[in-house]
Amino acid sequence: MPISLLWAVDVHGRVYSLSTAGQQWDQCRNAQMEFKRVTAAQQCCWGIACDNSIYLNVHASDLPVRYQEETYENQRWNPVDGFSERLLPSDRWQWSDVSGLQHQPLDGFQLPSSSWEWEGDWFVDENFEGEPTEREGWTYAIDFPANYTKDKKWNSCVRRRHWLRYRRYKAMDMWAKIPSQQTTLPDPFNDISCGGWDISEEPRGRLSLWAVSLQGKVWFREGIYHHNPEGWSWEEVALPGEVVQISCGPGDLVWAVLWxxxxxxxEGIGRDCPKGSSWTMVDSPSPDAGAIHVTVGANVVWAVTKDNKVWFRRGVNSHNPCGSGWIHMVGEMLMVNVGLNDQVWGISSEDRAVYFRQGVTPSELSGKTWKTISVPREGERSHSSASSLQRYSSVCRKNICLCCG
Incomplete structure (x- = not known):
C-alpha cells in the first residue's frame, strides 16, 4: 500500500505531517510563514497563510512538471521578396496561435511565476504529422486558412512553421506563493478545499479547488492539472447565501456551510463541468444548533454543529449528493475530515487531540468508535504527545483536507 500523509496545522500556524510509515509528526521546515488552512491532494498541498496569501506545495516525483509553449510563424509569397513577413491586411498575424486569430510573438511569452524556469530557447519543430519537414520546418498551403503539407508546390502561396519552448516547474517540495496578479480578488480567502481527481482522467492530474472569501463568496480555481499545477485563474461561483466553509471530495461531492x-x-458536477451548475439547500441536522463545519468524501458527508455534536449523512452518492437524512454520532468535535477510502479524522472539542474513526468499511461507512492518535511531534518524547496534540487546529489527509480556525 502506498505511503500517505496526515497534514496538520497547529494554533501557531506551523505545518506538520504524519506519514503512515512514520512514528512522529514532522514539521514542514521550509515554510517561513504561518498558515491557517491547508488542503492536500496526491500530488500537492495548497494553503492559506496568515497574511491571506495563497501557497502551493508540489510534491517531488520522478515525473517532471513541464509545459509546452507554442506559436506559429506565418509568411506569404510575393513576386518581389518571395516568402516574407509582409502579409495582406486580411491575413493572420505574423506570429500567431494555430488558428491565426491570436497574436503570439516570441517575446510575448512570460513565465507564469517565479516557480517556473525556461529549459532552453525557442526552436523550430521539424516534424509534421510524424514525418520530418524540409526547409527548416516550413509547411505550405494555398492560402490562410487551409490544409498544410510539408512539400512546397507551384501554388503554395503561404507557409508557416511551428515554434516550441518548454518551461519546467522548479518549486518542488516547498511552499511557493501564488502571485498576486493571479489572485486579484475583492477580499481574501478564509477557507480552501481541493479534490475532484476522480471526476475525469483527462487531463492528467486534474484537480478541483474551491475557496471561500471573508465576505462569504465562493471561488473555483480553473485549469489545475499536472502540467499546470498552479492553475490559471479564479472564477466566482454564484451563491444563494453567504458561505463560511466548504468541502470538496475526490469525486463530484461538494458541500458548503452557510452563515x-x-x-x-x-449539483451538476461532471467531466465537462467540474464546477457544477446549481446549488441545493439542505437543513442543519439540529433545530437548535446550526452547522459550523462539513466534510465530504467519495460517498460520505460528516458535519459538526455549534454544540460540537457530530453528524453522519445517510444515503449520499453520485446520484443523490444531498443524501436522505442525518444520524447523530457519539463524541464531540471541533471539526472532522474525511480522508482516503472515506476514513474519518477529527479534532476533539475537549482536548484538541487528533482522533481517528475506527471501524469504517464500505458496508459501515459511519464506523464504530473514536481513537486518539498518540504520537509525538518531531523532537518530543512519546510521553509528551498528549499535550502536544492539544494545540492542533487543522488536519488534512493527503488527498483530502479539513480546515478550522
Missing part, C-alpha cells in the same frame, strides 16, 4: 447554519450542495 445561517444550513448547507448547500453543488
Amino acid at each position: 445561517e447554519g444550513q448547507f448547500i450542495v453543488r
Whole structure:
C-alpha cells in the first residue's frame, strides 16, 4: 500500500505531517510563514497563510512538471521578396496561435511565476504529422486558412512553421506563493478545499479547488492539472447565501456551510463541468444548533454543529449528493475530515487531540468508535504527545483536507 500523509496545522500556524510509515509528526521546515488552512491532494498541498496569501506545495516525483509553449510563424509569397513577413491586411498575424486569430510573438511569452524556469530557447519543430519537414520546418498551403503539407508546390502561396519552448516547474517540495496578479480578488480567502481527481482522467492530474472569501463568496480555481499545477485563474461561483466553509471530495461531492447554519450542495458536477451548475439547500441536522463545519468524501458527508455534536449523512452518492437524512454520532468535535477510502479524522472539542474513526468499511461507512492518535511531534518524547496534540487546529489527509480556525 502506498505511503500517505496526515497534514496538520497547529494554533501557531506551523505545518506538520504524519506519514503512515512514520512514528512522529514532522514539521514542514521550509515554510517561513504561518498558515491557517491547508488542503492536500496526491500530488500537492495548497494553503492559506496568515497574511491571506495563497501557497502551493508540489510534491517531488520522478515525473517532471513541464509545459509546452507554442506559436506559429506565418509568411506569404510575393513576386518581389518571395516568402516574407509582409502579409495582406486580411491575413493572420505574423506570429500567431494555430488558428491565426491570436497574436503570439516570441517575446510575448512570460513565465507564469517565479516557480517556473525556461529549459532552453525557442526552436523550430521539424516534424509534421510524424514525418520530418524540409526547409527548416516550413509547411505550405494555398492560402490562410487551409490544409498544410510539408512539400512546397507551384501554388503554395503561404507557409508557416511551428515554434516550441518548454518551461519546467522548479518549486518542488516547498511552499511557493501564488502571485498576486493571479489572485486579484475583492477580499481574501478564509477557507480552501481541493479534490475532484476522480471526476475525469483527462487531463492528467486534474484537480478541483474551491475557496471561500471573508465576505462569504465562493471561488473555483480553473485549469489545475499536472502540467499546470498552479492553475490559471479564479472564477466566482454564484451563491444563494453567504458561505463560511466548504468541502470538496475526490469525486463530484461538494458541500458548503452557510452563515445561517444550513448547507448547500453543488449539483451538476461532471467531466465537462467540474464546477457544477446549481446549488441545493439542505437543513442543519439540529433545530437548535446550526452547522459550523462539513466534510465530504467519495460517498460520505460528516458535519459538526455549534454544540460540537457530530453528524453522519445517510444515503449520499453520485446520484443523490444531498443524501436522505442525518444520524447523530457519539463524541464531540471541533471539526472532522474525511480522508482516503472515506476514513474519518477529527479534532476533539475537549482536548484538541487528533482522533481517528475506527471501524469504517464500505458496508459501515459511519464506523464504530473514536481513537486518539498518540504520537509525538518531531523532537518530543512519546510521553509528551498528549499535550502536544492539544494545540492542533487543522488536519488534512493527503488527498483530502479539513480546515478550522
